Amino acid sequence: MDELFHYEAKKTKHLVRVEVTDEKITFLAVNAAAWVFEADIKDIVGCHLMKNVSLNDPYLRIFYYPFDDRRTRRRQIIVDLKPAGDKAYDDCLKIKLMILRASCGFPRDWSDYDTLKTIENLQKLIILINPKSGKGNARKTFTSKVVPLLSEANIGCDAVFTTGPNHARRLLKTMDLTVYRGIVVISGDGLLFEVINGLLEREDWETAIQVPLGIIPQGSGNGIARTLADAQNEPYHLDPVLTSTLNIIRARPKAVDLMRVLQRFPDESEKTYYAVLSVGYGLLADIDIESERLRSLGESRFTIWAVLRLIGLKTYRMKVSYLQAEPGDKGETQPQRLSPRLFRSTTEVEKPRNDELMRRTISADTNIISDPLEPFADNQIEYGDLAEDFVAADTFGPSSKYSPLTGEIPSDWVTIEGDFVLVYAVLQRFIGTDNMFAPKSKMDDGLIYLLLIRGDASRGQLFQFLTSFESGTHVDVPCCEMIPVKAFRLEPQTSEGNLTIDGEKVPTAPVQVEILPSFYRVFMR
Template sequence: MAENQGLSTVPLFGEFTLSTNRKVRCSVKLTEQEFIVKRLTPAPVGWSRRVHSLKDCLGCRAYRGNDTGDSAAYLSVYFYPLRGRWMRTGISRQRVEHCFRFAALQEWRANLEEAERWARAVREWSSRQRHHGDGVLMQELPRPCRMMVLVNPLSGKGQSYTLYNNHIQRMLNEAGIIHTLFVTERQNHAREMVRDTDLSQWDALVIMSGDGLLYEVINGLLERPDWESAIRTPLGILPGGSGNALAASTHYYTGASSVSNVELLVSCGFLLCRGPVSRMDLVSIHLSSSTRLFSFLSLAWGFVADVDIESEKYRHLGAARFTVGTLVRLASLRIYKGKLSYLPVSREQKNKDSWSQRGEPYRNPMVSTESINVQQLGNIPSQNSRSLHGPPDSLLVPLDQQPPAHWVEVPEKDFVLVLAMYQSHLAEDLLAAPDATLDDGVIHLFYVRAGISRFALLRLFLAMEKGAHLATNCQHLVYTKVRALRLEPLSPQGILTVDGEVVKYGPVQAEVHRGLSRLISG
């Protein structure tokens, strides 16, 4: 039995038997940072001592057994430590459960009270090991937490629902998270649900699918009349599609080595249950149809957009669809004519500094924020034709006007691709913007000029798997950080994608809104 009685007093000590084998006795010690189990009963094989960091603790529970005649109580503690530290394939998490039997007292209520005391202490000290940002504990979800989990059963290889049943449901239960599963039935189903539901029922919205379902959810939140509070609802992402770019980015931001498939799912599930809530940038995008929408991942034109959409026919291959699509498009490489202009990060800062020296807050001299109305901001077509809300764009002028004079206009008119990224990954295995973070307030703009050979372009994408494409010193690749951009396609036909979804082809412009949304992350 533990010696100390105070909840916040550590260390705690105790000697208990394993729930699966009452002949095996263990000493258990809880410190501020570790949960230590030492086997007291000799064993010819197997472990003798295990030390778990409380950073790897997903949850724990105290409970009474099914046998009402048994006076014992039980404590189960769930860890997901990293494994394969020296493996070249990357570090992944594996589940470890410790379950102990408390039977030192004759009455079951007393044993259960002791087990619950341990459970509370484990939860408290595990919570104190959360990651910190700039030395300050970041925002956390409440406990107990209520989550709406949205699953697209058709995403990727059509295995999302199976993956939820095999992995995520158990992890959420172990973490003590109350959740309700909603299976989407059609395109824009998730968008309609989050647009119309009472969000006070939920502490977080979790998307288990590819990136397209999150695109629906974000724009659904911004169609609400209470969009300012709705868009701050914490969002969680679990990989269940083909690309899984945001899920891969979230894992990457933790500093862990690259993983994929089920290992990525378990990593993101762990972050969902344990991670703090961080700010995430959104990008406001204006289309030629006067539509305004919000993006969390990318804007693409040319080679990347073509591969993304044309590879839909290979969806049954999962992430391999993009490899096949890339090879097919390389065989008939296209040139795309257009005009590209942008506001560099450095130039915008100079403008801000000049206004600051005059003692005035910075405003784009080309745009009056007071004059922006719903008609200018546009709306997203939906079944109910609701308007999309959101913050005004202070860096953009209407598409029928020339870009501001202080913007940079790219002299080239012939491109192979234009890609604007705001997260690190373009797909699960494509590290497009290694320097990106969730809320850096930056659009990472890439474009490839015409004249590149098929071999050089293939080399770029192969290097992108490790985020090494910029180190290839390809003379046709240009990379810059911007706050806003405008793209005007001149080719009569083509594909534009936002977060992997096709949008109306034509002139488009974008502006980043720093930290507008919230993401549960590491």
């Protein structure tokens, strides 16, 4: 199908024929041999019916985000199409329906306008914002960057500003999720950790964990957001907020691996956590936790503290046991429920306040909602108290496939006991913006990448290790052992040192970790 419209490019007006297919929109100049341009469907953020306030004429506005010429970032292009025919409203509506049909992946013969109303009711997001994360810019990022983009896509949201540790986890344990199409965090990886654990502490955890998640990086470490961009060959460094928000708008759910972490304490009680990124003990965990006092410096705090920890290097006595993955081994995946593209549309012609001068002021429903939880004082929860607020092991969530922590180590596991500088296990390729920790990792490969550095490593080797993350060549440093595993057990022989789960400190006590393949879903393009 194609319709005629007036289109202005570089101050030149064209009469163009608009052709919409499943893959692209083509704007062909009438009576000219060359086409004006093509737009990839997946790069279109929103399509709006507008009205010229002075002339009362409808027109179509398309928000389009292609790569720049060097593919280093995406840039905004706004296309205004004014119908050339007599049936202006009908022509605009027809093109809008075709764009929505292609974007949502509906069949070619789909033309049911009532379906748009159904989609509209499914599109609201719940957005959780940690205003103190990283350099403290999350609130400004939400209002100045995220809300305008969601408005272009006409996606509504409810926003909650978290007030302290575990706020998001407690909130999601009881929140009615049926009114939301997805959950988005604007923070670092720690808030995503809270969200996952809150969902898996619900009685309906099997349903709740199917709700797709999005992350917009604003933390000191942004490993998940960086991994998502890398997996899609998307530009990240110049505008990570744009790249991540476009993932949420495009909204193709992708299954991702998770780690189940069981911890046992001296009083014989146990806690279960779920890790999206890492479990670590020793040098890297020490750097992560002890550098918190430099949080205002952003990710550079890790570099500064790494130098200090190399000067005062420590080793820790521990026993590490693991089930090594076989070559080509991959975990069993969970069944996936595919959903239409996240696209919230309106059924009436929209009336912008400033007509042609309007650029980023289209308004979707954005609500700052109150929360029943009492605010936390800044000093109310100290590091090391995270486990105290978690439910007892196995209350909800999936059960373990392996013997308990109190049981014998299985005969097919490898056990090493001795002094270590660090033990660090990761799921994803990046643990920070520029830290390619597990170069061979894929988001759903069903593997945990366990890195060991023993106590006889020299400071020179450790310096080489710490300065090679960006390229991923740290795995070639002689002191490093990177082992793909399905499960492992870590038993510290001392109470000293920092043990972290997704960068959050927990008590130094034995843990058993296992892979949960393709267990939760994230928004991707």
